Amino acid sequence: MSGLTTRLACKPADYKSDLKPIWCPGCGDYHVLMSFTRAFAQLGLPSESIAVVSGIGCSSRIPAYTNCYGFHGVHGRSLALAAGLKVTRPDLTVVVASGDGDGYSIGGNHFLHACRRNIDMTYVVMDNRIYGMTKGQPSPTTEPEFDTALTPGGTGVAPFHPLVVALASGANFIARCFSGDPNETADVLAEAIRHPGFSFVEILSPCVTFRPDEKEWKELVRPASVPATSDQGKAARRLMTDDGFNLGILYRGNRPPFQPAVGARDVDLTELEKDFEL
Amino acid sequence: MSGLTTRLACKPADYKSDLKPIWCPGCGDYHVLMSFTRAFAQLGLPSESIAVVSGIGCSSRIPAYTNCYGFHGVHGRSLALAAGLKVTRPDLTVVVASGDGDGYSIGGNHFLHACRRNIDMTYVVMDNRIYGMTKGQPSPTTEPEFDTALTPGGTGVAPFHPLVVALASGANFIARCFSGDPNETADVLAEAIRHPGFSFVEILSPCVTFRPDEKEWKELVRPASVPATSDQGKAARRLMTDDGFNLGILYRGNRPPFQPAVGARDVDLTELEKDFEL
Amino acid sequence: MAASPSISIAIVGSGGAGALTTVNFLLEVACAAGWHGLFTRTLGPQIRGGEAAGLLRLAVHPVECLPDQFDLIIGIDWLNAHRFGNEIKAGPQTLVISDPRGGEPPPMVTQSGARVVEVEMKEIAKSISGGRPNMIALGIASRLLGFTTEQVFALIAKQLGDKGTAAIEASRAGIKAGFEAAAGIGFEAELAKPVPSEARRWLLSGNEAAALGAIRGGVRFAAAYPITPATEILEWLSPNLTKVGGILLQAEDELAAINMIIGSSYGGTPALTATSGPGLSLMIEAIGLATAAEIPIVVIDVMRGGPSTGIPTKSEQTDLNIAIYGLHGDAPHLVLAPQSVSDSLFTTQWATFLAEALQTPAIVLSDQFMGQSRAAIERPADVAFIGARSVAANISGSYKRYALAPGGVSAMALPGMPGGQYTADGLTHTELGIPTSGAGDHLAQLDKRRDKLDRFNFGDHWASIEGSGDLAIITWGSLTGAAREAAARAAADGVNVRMIAPRLLAPVQPERLAAALEGVRRILVVEQTHGGQFHRYLRAHHDLPAPVRAFHRPGPLPITAGEIHRAIIDWS
Amino acid sequence: MAASPSISIAIVGSGGAGALTTVNFLLEVACAAGWHGLFTRTLGPQIRGGEAAGLLRLAVHPVECLPDQFDLIIGIDWLNAHRFGNEIKAGPQTLVISDPRGGEPPPMVTQSGARVVEVEMKEIAKSISGGRPNMIALGIASRLLGFTTEQVFALIAKQLGDKGTAAIEASRAGIKAGFEAAAGIGFEAELAKPVPSEARRWLLSGNEAAALGAIRGGVRFAAAYPITPATEILEWLSPNLTKVGGILLQAEDELAAINMIIGSSYGGTPALTATSGPGLSLMIEAIGLATAAEIPIVVIDVMRGGPSTGIPTKSEQTDLNIAIYGLHGDAPHLVLAPQSVSDSLFTTQWATFLAEALQTPAIVLSDQFMGQSRAAIERPADVAFIGARSVAANISGSYKRYALAPGGVSAMALPGMPGGQYTADGLTHTELGIPTSGAGDHLAQLDKRRDKLDRFNFGDHWASIEGSGDLAIITWGSLTGAAREAAARAAADGVNVRMIAPRLLAPVQPERLAAALEGVRRILVVEQTHGGQFHRYLRAHHDLPAPVRAFHRPGPLPITAGEIHRAIIDWS
Numbered sequence A, B: 001m002s003g004l005t006t007r008l009a010c011k012p013a014d015y016k017s018d019l020k021p022i023w024c025p026g027c028g029d030y031h032v033l034m035s036f037t038r039a040f041a042q043l044g045l046p047s048e049s050i051a052v053v054s055g056i057g058c059s060s061r062i063p064a065y066t067n068c069y070g071f072h073g074v075h076g077r078s079l080a081l082a083a084g085l086k087v088t089r090p091d092l093t094v095v096v097a098s099g100d101g102d103g104y105s106i107g108g109n110h111f112l113h114a115c116r117r118n119i120d121m122t123y124v125v126m127d128n129r130i131y132g133m134t135k136g137q138p139s140p141t142t143e144p145e146f147d148t149a150l151t152p153g154g155t156g157v158a159p160f161h162p163l164v165v166a167l168a169s170g171a172n173f174i175a176r177c178f179s180g181d182p183n184e185t186a187d188v189l190a191e192a193i194r195h196p197g198f199s200f201v202e203i204l205s206p207c208v209t210f211r212p213d214e215k216e217w218k219e220l221v222r223p224a225s226v227p228a229t230s231d232q233g234k235a236a237r238r239l240m241t242d243d244g245f246n247l248g249i250l251y252r253g254n255r256p257p258f259q260p261a262v263g264a265r266d267v268d269l270t271e272l273e274k275d276f277e278l
Numbered sequence C, D: 001m002a003a004s005p006s007i008s009i010a011i012v013g014s015g016g017a018g019a020l021t022t023v024n025f026l027l028e029v030a031c032a033a034g035w036h037g038l039f040t041r042t043l044g045p046q047i048r049g050g051e052a053a054g055l056l057r058l059a060v061h062p063v064e065c066l067p068d069q070f071d072l073i074i075g076i077d078w079l080n081a082h083r084f085g086n087e088i089k090a091g092p093q094t095l096v097i098s099d100p101r102g103g104e105p106p107p108m109v110t111q112s113g114a115r116v117v118e119v120e121m122k123e124i125a126k127s128i129s130g131g132r133p134n135m136i137a138l139g140i141a142s143r144l145l146g147f148t149t150e151q152v153f154a155l156i157a158k159q160l161g162d163k164g165t166a167a168i169e170a171s172r173a174g175i176k177a178g179f180e181a182a183a184g185i186g187f188e189a190e191l192a193k194p195v196p197s198e199a200r201r202w203l204l205s206g207n208e209a210a211a212l213g214a215i216r217g218g219v220r221f222a223a224a225y226p227i228t229p230a231t232e233i234l235e236w237l238s239p240n241l242t243k244v245g246g247i248l249l250q251a252e253d254e255l256a257a258i259n260m261i262i263g264s265s266y267g268g269t270p271a272l273t274a275t276s277g278p279g280l281s282l283m284i285e286a287i288g289l290a291t292a293a294e295i296p297i298v299v300i301d302v303m304r305g306g307p308s309t310g311i312p313t314k315s316e317q318t319d320l321n322i323a324i325y326g327l328h329g330d331a332p333h334l335v336l337a338p339q340s341v342s343d344s345l346f347t348t349q350w351a352t353f354l355a356e357a358l359q360t361p362a363i364v365l366s367d368q369f370m371g372q373s374r375a376a377i378e379r380p381a382d383v384a385f386i387g388a389r390s391v392a393a394n395i396s397g398s399y400k401r402y403a404l405a406p407g408g409v410s411a412m413a414l415p416g417m418p419g420g421q422y423t424a425d426g427l428t429h430t431e432l433g434i435p436t437s438g439a440g441d442h443l444a445q446l447d448k449r450r451d452k453l454d455r456f457n458f459g460d461h462w463a464s465i466e467g468s469g470d471l472a473i474i475t476w477g478s479l480t481g482a483a484r485e486a487a488a489r490a491a492a493d494g495v496n497v498r499m500i501a502p503r504l505l506a507p508v509q510p511e512r513l514a515a516a517l518e519g520v521r522r523i524l525v526v527e528q529t530h531g532g533q534f535h536r537y538l539r540a541h542h543d544l545p546a547p548v549r550a551f552h553r554p555g556p557l558p559i560t561a562g563e564i565h566r567a568i569i570d571w572s
Ligand SMILES: Cc1ncc(C[n+]2csc(CCOP(=O)(O)OP(=O)(O)O)c2C)c(N)n1
Pocket: A056, A057, A058, A059, A060, A074, A075, A098, A099, A100, A101, A102, A103, A126, A128, A130, A131, A132, A133, A134, A139, A207, C225, C226, C227, C228, C254, C278, C279, C282, C309
């Protein structure tokens, strides 16, 4: 996070745009939006100093619902776009929003490499274990037996462990939240934004239309019973064996963020020609 | 692995083509090729029942140097191509060959999803921690301080942990070998091919041209001090904290492989029309 | 007023109002009674609960395009209906049924001079236990169209059979109330009697038709990454491939999907994927690989509004350029376009056949309009186009995968065949498949891949050619229906029009097109693009023998027969 | 025999023989003495140790193409030299120096009628402590070309300065021995005296020139994914961007690279990536996004042999189609092509300027030949084309990112600017950037994006137009040099030829081309493709006013001035 220079008396409403979300009534993403604006207000960031970057999906519609700068890019590539933005504009606070399809399926490679690169940005994946926008196909976090039109009787493929993938790829701040608790989520988001380097927050955010069963999540989630560790080995074991419903900041390392030094730009370009001169 | 029906008195030479590799003298990949042919001979597979699929890179040139069916596809997509081949031709033994650039950089997403999908095939990544074919750029396993023309002074980015990524994504057989020991490597490969489902073998294979320092690897590698575990939590911790030079089969789970049942094809297609009839 | 050969109805409602269900019921009732019909949905951006309209055209003959304007429009409510803009055209002849508690009718209705009759559909529904306003609308529409309650009830029993008697009862009561409410409403339009026919008839979407065509053509593997408006192809294929011994695999992205089908086909199983513009973009690299390595594959691109994410739920023909020219290097391949819901079956089947026969990728350009509309069609005949790949047999000696065979097609060894071992490669290769950078090999293989397409005899299916006027319309894809209707109207005006719609877009057929254009004195090129892509494509490859006018505009509104008719008349 | 304005030398050897180093030395010696030159490497597929040849053309004027055949060929050894096929043409006038212990000269030499002189380069080298055969070859070539030992020694001292005196001494001894060995060899060709010039001269590759042009144009961010033959652009940029306050980021793949530069540019930093065909294919989707969201970016495509992986180390012009037509939807954007090593600087700079000024992607089509050849050029002038993006200032009220401004270009707010908050989007949007599927908004924004390109005044840089004959050659890219030379030869034959080479390929400039073609009676279209892509493109967009012949063939062999000259003469 950067752009912390100005602190104002900010209200969450200052970070909301007038646009009416296309989301279904009851969608978990409304709460995520609420957490975003609360976190921004908590941090007192000028809204124009924040860029919210996303791909394609219901969840990825979030940028335009904030009053920040936004980029609604193509499916799965938000992290790459954000990397180019942040290294050239380290003064901005960059938040990347994605879904389980956008982020873990088509976008999986950029996830690996964003974790590895450790550029200072916050990555939020709204995991509803389904492709909402395309009307209900399984994602990499969908349970193997979940029945869909595309995969009648279920995929037969076990979901993977995004948090461990993040850890293995080098992520330094790993958290899980539940959209149904927007205050707690806002706190974690604020903490993630404060964290120097890449921070990854998975938010369980129910899709009430194609996964009405996820309304039960509120009964399943619980704060993690142990505090965040900074031990990679421990974290690996813990995240690998948790059931996906432990909430909170789960791992926090201290790898320094990657930010190439940006030098002065008003230099004499003829310097560059020296190599070529005969 | 499949296609085990026929066992013949096979010699490694039976699996080698006449084509002269384009590899530099001393390249580790020559030994990998040797391990391939030894493993195939050990298993007694008819060479026409094996398909070796690859992407682009020095390492990815391997298919044509075998006497098997081969596919030298595009950069980074070998696992996807192999998936389509194997599910429709479960009778074949499918081996996928890749490099650290092909497999971990551009191909990272398919790596995640191949592990997750657990189709019966063996994935071999010849890791030389460099892009050999394009003359020496860093890969996701290159040390942060390694100097290249593209990244003078080093990337400043820590390498990631491919074996943990594999585990987190659902891989069921995870091993590491060293090309300099082609017998041991052949044994592990044979075991990997025998393993039902997706098996992942990382082979440390020096690039003598762009990484002459890797000639020292033979001093650094050692057999892992503990036998393969089948406990995911333990494996996660162990792989996350190892130094990259422990050799052998490191994890072995027992998730059933994914193979959609292939039904009879000589059916009456007019059955399909029923839904449409007025 | 005389009975009309076609009547059009639009039913509008906000999310959950059930407008689409109602229209679907109407279509099924009409079809059961022997009429033909085409049903197009139009939706807002919301996943659920947004505005929705069902557009239905019923006719005595197969229907392939929407009407210029609607005879009957029922607004269950009008919330956000203004978002449809000009999509639902009304005119002074239009009857509009409007629920006064459903908000203001939008300008497209009020400014059209249409007669508006108010019916309190919501209130009537409330008076029925479990009643829903859309059933009232169904009743009204059915009566105005001349159906009997029995006809509608029969369908309700069939469709809602598993919902229990209470649901059926509520629906029946609603329909009945609708019939009563319609009693006093005059409606001039009357649908002519259906033409009795022996033909077996189907009701399906273009996407379903294409999927069935692929299976008929031999496809037994599909790789799927969902995208609007192509998803239904994949969703239909999944269970149906299983029934015929095939497999569908969900891919992690389009890069995987396209490579999966290449792998399948390399192994001998004809394979397909379906996508739309953004996904096609991601497949481009590997389609080039399939071209170079001579692996047959079928890629259906159900076009939507572009560029970029564009308008995912609306139709356009703007992926023509990428489909034809999108590959890097010289990479000739097949591009085909179905011309209607029904033709989606034939063209996809033919494309599969051609891909297999020519060992090359075939891109099938469908579009949202054709793909997502449901139409009553006559069962398409079984045709003999079933993938017949030249497979190597009895291999002895050194096998040349890329042998310079006379027709350019060389026999393909499949993994498992002893002696056929070769490595398929995207690198320039010799006849044996060995990488080379020799000029001779490069040219020989480029020639081979060009010639196998150029010398193949595609026969008469390459295009629909109708009429013999000296004004020719050249169009393609889903505009064929509208152009056909425009030509018929022009004929009624005494203007004799010829219509030429190539089904095979690449390779081009210059001699055939020249023959089709013989005697033509004016050429009207019709397409749904902003940039005139088809027109430019024709110019690039054909010496058009007469003055050309290009009529094109982008989506999202479908180009109607009326617009094309006007373009004809303006030039006559 | 009179001194010739240009002389060509090829030095051939197997891996490690140092043929390329030798040629580079020769080039540098010649350049230091005031000549111009062009140095092209040709390599086998091996990463190390394969066959290699250095092709050098020296001249009194800037050199932009290879010769039809070589005056001097030195074979340090001939192992695998047959793989070069016809790449190194010899003729009866050619002098071949061959080491008898280096294997048989290949047929291209032996069947040419060239005079072969044997010199035991390896043996001579052995007699020198630390001696290497390629230094003997350097000595021979230097003497035959008329350089003095002092000239060569001066260079050796400069280039090998840090290798220690032993190395320098061994080289000097080798060169001297070479001079002695050449004593008795007659060599007819003689290079005319260099033309004295005040101009500062540079020696660089097209890839380096393009990279510098980008920086001059304002680029301060690059995303890199290595690919032959574009990597050197990225490798040059990395340290040099740092010097000017910029950054290069290595991407995990091309999908990331293209999106990274979009992110950078969205934030206000002009950005570039460089790739070749396979990488460009992967970038297509996001280039479409940049078109729709109006984000300026520059993508350099250094073309290589296609399709698919093709021939990575050889040149072709076959990415024209994908560059122009490759995007899905209607997505007009800029496509430019440099015409020489030197012009790579100007054209890339101009492309950067145009991308920024028009807020759209610019694809720059370079090629392997131009990109990887090193040439001595006159320092290109500093031009005023420095990215000048219209950036929003003093925003008040509701900011319309996509306002329908008269020229089509609307001022862009950059993150950080209060009041400018908007969401860049690939969905069809309103002037505010809000997603819509309205027909009016769609058309308005399509018009906007077309018009800003079509109405811009690109000025005279759009093409090189030379001569005024009634036979016009239309060509593009790196073939411009060969076409120019062919035109000069034709002029010497008395055939007056006009050459037109568009530097701006898209948007097309129909009026300008029509004006350039005025009075023309024959048009010869010249390009290096198999399918005649450029010819088709011209046909699609222009009414060519005279009969056309299309001369095109694929790589890997460069199209020579001689071939074009023949095509002219054949038609005169
Ligand atoms: C290249 C490409 N492929 C496919 C799509 C279609 N598509 C849009 S959103 C989506 C999935 C979104 O799933 P997720 O990220 O989980 O978001 P959700 O809607 O569930 O929030 C897909 C496949 C697309 N827009 N672009």
